[in-house]
Amino acid sequence: MPVARTHEDMLKVGVNGYGTIGKRVADAVVAQPDMELVGVAKTRPNFEAERAVAKGYSLYAAIEERADQFVKADIELAGLVDELVEESDVVVDATPSGIGAENKSLYEAHDTPALYQGGEDAEMVDTSFNARANFADASGAEHVRVVSCNTTGLSRLVAPLEAEYGIEKVRATLVRRAGDPAQSGRGPVNDILPNPISLPSHHGPDVQTIFPDLAIDTLGLKVPATLMHMHSVNVSLEAEPDAEEVRELLEGESRLFVVPERFGIDGAGKLKEFALDAGRPRGDLWENCLWGESVSMEGNDLYLFQAIHQESDVVPENVDAVRAVAGTADAAESVETTNDALGIGF
Ligand SMILES: NC(=O)C1=CN([C@@H]2O[C@H](COP(=O)(O)OP(=O)(O)OC[C@H]3O[C@@H](n4cnc5c(N)ncnc54)[C@H](OP(=O)(O)O)[C@@H]3O)[C@@H](O)[C@H]2O)C=CC1
Ligand SMILES: O=C(OP(=O)(O)O)[C@H](O)COP(=O)(O)O
Numbered sequence: 001m002p003v004a005r006t007h008e009d010m011l012k013v014g015v016n017g018y019g020t021i022g023k024r025v026a027d028a029v030v031a032q033p034d035m036e037l038v039g040v041a042k043t044r045p046n047f048e049a050e051r052a053v054a055k056g057y058s059l060y061a062a063i064e065e066r067a068d069q070f071v072k073a074d075i076e077l078a079g080l081v082d083e084l085v086e087e088s089d090v091v092v093d094a095t096p097s098g099i100g101a102e103n104k105s106l107y108e109a110h111d112t113p114a115l116y117q118g119g120e121d122a123e124m125v126d127t128s129f130n131a132r133a134n135f136a137d138a139s140g141a142e143h144v145r146v147v148s149c150n151t152t153g154l155s156r157l158v159a160p161l162e163a164e165y166g167i168e169k170v171r172a173t174l175v176r177r178a179g180d181p182a183q184s185g186r187g188p189v190n191d192i193l194p195n196p197i198s199l200p201s202h203h204g205p206d207v208q209t210i211f212p213d214l215a216i217d218t219l220g221l222k223v224p225a226t227l228m229h230m231h232s233v234n235v236s237l238e239a240e241p242d243a244e245e246v247r248e249l250l251e252g253e254s255r256l257f258v259v260p261e262r263f264g265i266d267g268a269g270k271l272k273e274f275a276l277d278a279g280r281p282r283g284d285l286w287e288n289c290l291w292g293e294s295v296s297m298e299g300n301d302l303y304l305f306q307a308i309h310q311e312s313d314v315v316p317e318n319v320d321a322v323r324a325v326a327g328t329a330d331a332a333e334s335v336e337t338t339n340d341a342l343g344i345g346f
Contacts, residue, residue, distance in 0.1 A: 010036040011326050014088035014112075016062060016081060016103060018042045018052055020180050021117055022094030024315045026057060027281065029092075031341045032319060034328065038088045041081040045073035060084040062095075085110045090322045093117065100124075104143065113141065113325045115318055118148025118206070128209035130155040131320035131338075132255065135331035138324035146317045150174055150229055151206040153288050153308035154218075156255050157233065158211060161302070164249055166238030168300070170216040174203055175230040178222050180311055188224050195222040228268040228285070229308040236301050243297045250290060254339050255316065257287035257346055258295075265291075268307050275309075278346065284312035286344050316342060 011034055015026045018040040029037045039058030042049050043066060052059050058078035061067035070077045078084075085091055085106060090113050093100040097119025104124060107114040115129075122128050126141040133155050138144045147155065154172060161167055176195070179186025196202070201220035208214055241249075251258045259265050265274060276283040290306040297303075316338045323334040339345060 010034060011322060011328060012036050012038050012087060012089045013322055014038045014041070014060075014084040014091045016041045016084065016091055016093050017095030017099070018048055019094065019096070020182070020311050021314060021318075022092070023048060023052070024282070024284065024312055025092050025094055025318045026052075028315050028319050028338075028342060029322070033337065033341060035319075035322065039078050039084050041084055045070045045075045049073075049075050058084075081106070082110070085112050088112055090115065090325050092318055092322070094318075107143075114143055115321050115325065116143065116145045118146065118151060118314065120145055122206070122209045128206075129317065129321045129324065130159070130210050131317050131324075131331060131335055132156050132159045132253070133210045135320065135324050135334065138321055139327055141325055144321050144325055145209075146314050146321050147206055147210060148203075149308055149310040149313050150176070150203050150231070151210070152313050152317055153229070153231060153306060154203065154207050154216075154233075155210045156253065156288050157250075157290070157306065158207065158214065158216075158235075160249055160253055160256075161235055161237065161246075162211065162214070165241060167214060168236040168238055170204075170207075170214065170236075171218075171234045172203070172216070173219045173232045174201065174221070175232070176220055176222050177225045177227060177229055177310060179226060181226045183226075188222060190224060193222045195220050225268065227272050227309075228289075229310055230268065231306045231308065232303075233306065234301055234303050238300070240300045241297065243295050243302075246297065246302055247292055247295045250295065251292075254335065254345055255287050255313075257285070257289050258292045259289055261293050271307055272309075280343075282311070284315070285309035286312050286316050286342060287346075288313065316344060 041060040041062040043062045100116040100120040125143040125145040127137040204216040204218035294305040319338045320334045323329040
């Protein structure tokens with residue numbers, strides 16, 4: 001049971017950038033027993049601004065010159081983003097790729113530690129972050145990058161395999177969704193793209209920001225889908241466990257959902273339907289979704305398929321990164337608190 005906290009004890013969290021990731025992180029912060037959402041920042045008064053205010057979130061203008069647009073749209077503003085940053089113990093920057101780097105000086109000016117997302121360069125932060133793999137590295141850090149959805153998915157899988165068996169090499173092919181459901185301008189609409197065409201894709205080097213000594217090759221594609229990414233993974237282990245043993249190991253991981261055969265889930269569409277039936281907010285799947293019957297061993301080679309819900313798997317990681325930076329919990333405590341508060345696990 002989490003310890004009841006007074007208002008003064010609560011970690012004050014601001015969210016700058018209220019899109020796919022930011023709105024989910026804001027909701028997740030509100031659900032935590034030890035956190036308080038100071039507010040969220042946006043550049044313009046669209047439907048997301050309306051909904052944020054309707055939920056009772058304090059809304060801040062991310063760009064001062066555009067603050068009057070909110071007034072004209074009759075959307076109540078709590079202030080400017082500077083005030084949000086000043087009032088926060090930790091800011092989660094969930095702005096589009098590259099904007100986080102531009103915002104770094106804003107956070108430094110207020111001496112407020114900041115979390116960035118996977119679209120930012122690893123070089124701009126003190127450490128990249130995955131709760132399962134390197135929680136402690138973010139302790140007391142000023143600038144932390146929560147790695148991308150695909151890198152988070154790979155890191156969650158690599159961590160227990162590395163600890164239990166040792167890994168010779170990871171080879172992963174990432175079949176990536178073209179865009180998120182609301183991104184009407186993204187493609188391809190009718191094509192299958194090697195993306196990037198040259199090897200490796202950025203995902204392998206990105207996983208190495210979490211596991212510096214890991215041998216990993218990744219290939220990427222983009223397909224006309226919006227629901228989830230799909231990974232076809234081969235891990236050469238330093239041991240030869242049987243498939244059942246590996247499956248049991250993976251089933252013991254709180255953020256890996258090993259999809260049972262009896263569910264009859266044949267792809268991302270049914271996974272999303274399952275999440276909606278289970279009452280998940282926005283149909284989110286915070287866990288890697290890994291097909292149990294795909295877990296196979298050939299000698300020391302492990303093979304499996306996993307689906308990654310790009311819109312939500314990094315959300316619990318952001319919540320944990322807040323505690324890591326603030327130094328208020330260790331990895332096990334934080335993951336348990338986050339999982340309980342969100343309802344992670346089926
Ligand atoms: N979507 C995904 O699948 C994943 C994304 N990521 C990473 O998360 C980050 C955010 O991505 P995502 O949520 O998809 O992006 P979105 O475009 O959905 O959301 C970002 C929001 O930030 C707002 N914004 C733009 N400029 C600024 C600014 N200067 N200050 C404050 N807010 C601004 C925009 O809203 P408005 O202009 O209306 O205010 C926009 O809606 C990126 O680094 C991305 O790589 C990581 C994992 C998965
Ligand atoms: O970080 C992501 O994917 P990536 O790990 O393939 O770069 C997110 O799904 C965002 O991808 P996008 O840059 O295609 O919007």
